[in-house]
Amino acid sequence: MYIQQLYTGCISEAAYYIESEGEAAIIDPLRDTEQYIQLAKERKAKIKYIFETHFHADFVSGHLDLHKKTGAPIIYGPKTETNLPVHIASDGEIFQLGKISFEVLHTPGHTIESCCYLLKNESNKPHAIFTGDTLFVGDVGRPDLSSGDLSKEELASIMYDTIQNKILPLADDILVYPAHGAGSSCGKNLGPESFSTIAEEKQNNYALQKQSKEDFIKKVTEDLEEAPKYFSINAQINKDGYDSLEKLKKNALVPLNIKTFKDKIDQDAMILDTRPGNIFTAGFVPGSIFIGLEGRFAEWAGSILPFNKSIILVTEIGKEEETVVRLARVGFDKIEGYLDGSFEAWQNAGEPIDMIIDIEVDELAMDIKHDKNLQVVDVRRETEFAEGHVKDAINLPLSDMTDVMTLAAFEEDQNLYLYCGSGYRSIIASSLFKKQGIHNIRTVIGGWNAIKEEKKIKTLKDVSALN
Structure with a gap:
């Protein structure tokens, strides 16, 4: 038996490769499926099953492309509703893989069709459980993302029954592999951590503690931040289907x-610049939106960019394909090309450029003292802002900035000083x-990380301006 977790940090997603006797299964694959095919090839195995724990909302799954390339069936859990060519498993159904097997456990709560896959070893002893978004390390899946007309409280109630009847009875030594x-x-x-054990979750996970259903529902549903706007779009894509990644990359x-780049701008294409932040601020094509590959790129692209507009790219040379693949992971399929020669070609041609001024913390402290038109804007989440912020700063979370009217509320003569946690979101x-x-x-x-550090420096004259 062989298990490999394939973790993608920028979207905090774990897919899994499991193998026995030359047969392999993939659980919750990403859209760029070549990594799974190559791994199976290297290990001289054949992909026999594609297991999906639910309709993912935070990324486009690779189930369809992987099915077309390998012929392996796509397995979903009970209550799945889709017109895609999938096998809808029953609760308790067994799938044999070499000398090991998977048992389907229907575990609704995050979504109605959510299920876990209980892996049993060569001796038929439960060894690991692949929990999807049902059970995480220290948490459970939020109950407010999908499943039709059910409220978050109704889904949380269902999740409570799932925890009591399907998760808590499992043996303590079973490994927990979440999505x-x-x-x-x-x-x-x-x-x-990206994995755990049932024993550790029984001890440390708030959702697995002894409590009434009412208390559980309250804990699971309170303090839920608004889900990223692209989640519902991705869930629908996974349910309805999509074009192959190869076709998308070709286009x-x-x-x-x-000239062609400018023509597309005139046709209202959106310019996305994915170069590193410090390079972008020094110069960029006017009207560009920056989302750097070095951060949580796909997540912010999905949260900020519209899905119904054409996109043209400015990337570091050699990063074009990576940018396209990472956009595809969250469902963008209207990408119409990239600027040949990157920004340097634009600049060398004498085209107009724009830039953003970067300042150090001590300059912020000085300007706060002397500039009456200065307004500090904190673009972190409300919870981050509440834990500490620059005095008199306005909190405008980045996720709320897709509303044009929100941005239009600022005066033209204001000098805006933006900060986030480390500098990525503010750009x-x-x-x-x-x-x-x-x-x-x-x-x-x-x-804010730098601002906090500067508060300790005695030469900073206006530490009173910082909360």
């Missing part, structure tokens, strides 16, 4: 000369302000 780790928006507060990986926010014609923008290098 997500820390940073995922599919739960409230996932732990830092997207087209080098555009400057995204700055590019959104710039696109709306607000140009008196500065971003604080290092964000």
Whole structure:
């Protein structure tokens, strides 16, 4: 028996490769499926099953492409509703893989069709459980993402029964392999580890403690931040189907000369610049939206960019395909090419450029003292803002900045100083302000992390300006 977790950090997603006697199964694959095919080839195994734990909302699954390439059936749990060519398993159904087997456990709560796959070893002893978004390390799947007309309270009630009847009876030594780790928006507060055991979860997971159903529902549903806007779109894509990644890449990986690039801008294509933040701020094509590959790229792209508009890319040379694949993971399929020669070609041709001023924390402290038109904008989440922020700062979470009217509320003569946690989100926010014609923008290098450090420096004259 062989198990490999294939973890993708930028979306906190775990897919799994399981193998026995030359037969392999893939659980919750990403859209870029070549990694699974290559792994099976290297290990001289054949992919026999594609197991899906539910209709994922935070990424587009690779189930269809992998099925077409391997012929392996796609397995979903009970209550699944789709017109795709899938096998809808019954609760307790067994799938043999070499000398090991998987038992389907219907575990609704996150969604109605959610299920877990209990892996039994060569001796038919339960060894591991692949829990999808039902059970995480330290958390359970949020109950407010899908499943039709059911309220989050109704799904949380169903989740309580799932925990009591399907999870808690499992043996303590069973390994827990979830579909997500820390940073995922599919739960409230996932732990830092990407796997666990049933014993550890019984001891440390708030949702597995002894409690009434009423208390459980309250704990699971309270303090839920708004789900990213693209979640419902991705869930529907996974349910209805999509074009192959190869077709998407063929249409997207087209080098555009400057004239063609400008023509597409005139046709209202959206410019997405994925270069590193410090390079972007030094110069970019006017009107570009920045989302750098170095951060939680796919998540912020899905949260900020519209899915119904054409996208043209500015990337570091050699990063074009990576950008397209990572966009495809969250359902973007209207990518129409990239600027040939990147930003340098644009600049060398004498085309107009824009830039964003980066400042150090000590400059922020000085300007706060002297600039009457200065307004500090904190683009972190409300919970982060509540834990500490610059005095008199406005909290405008980046996820709320897709509303044009929100950005238009700022005065033209205001000098806006933006910061986030470390500097990544504030550059995204700055590019959104710039696109709306607000140009008196500065971003604080290092964000709140740097601001907190500077508070300890005695030479900083206005530490009173920091909360």
